[in-house]
Amino acid sequence: MNYTELQSFFHHHCKIKLRSGKEVFGVVWKDLPETDKAIYFASYIEHKKLMSQQIATNSDPAKLLKLEIDDILGIEPIVS
Numbered sequence: 001m002n003y004t005e006l007q008s009f010f011h012h013h014c015k016i017k018l019r020s021g022k023e024v025f026g027v028v029w030k031d032l033p034e035t036d037k038a039i040y041f042a043s044y045i046e047h048k049k050l051m052s053q054q055i056a057t058n059s060d061p062a063k064l065l066k067l068e069i070d071d072i073l074g075i076e077p078i079v080s
Contacts, residue, residue: 001072006039009075011051013044017074025078028067039072041065 010029017023027047031038042050042064050064 001069001075003069006069006072006075009077011047013078014075015078016041016072019071019073028072028075039067039069041067 006028007030011027013025013027015023015025016028024041026041026043028039028041029047031040046064
């Protein structure tokens with residue numbers, strides 16, 4: 001999967017297949033600045049809290065995971 005393909009899934013609840021073989025459910029997004037292509041992952045609930053400013057990106061790093069694009073083998077949206 002490349003960065004361009006992944007962009008359409010940013011901030012959407014998804015099922016993600018990782019290179020380790022695990023399948024996880026949550027949300028991926030890109031953090032600023034624009035030049036850094038850091039991809040972050042969190043559970044759907046933690047992502048909602050983050051986006052509503054209840055927590056800051058660096059306030060509880062245990063709830064956020066920084067991913068490399070190569071770690072993501074597949075992704076599909078979860079329709080609710």
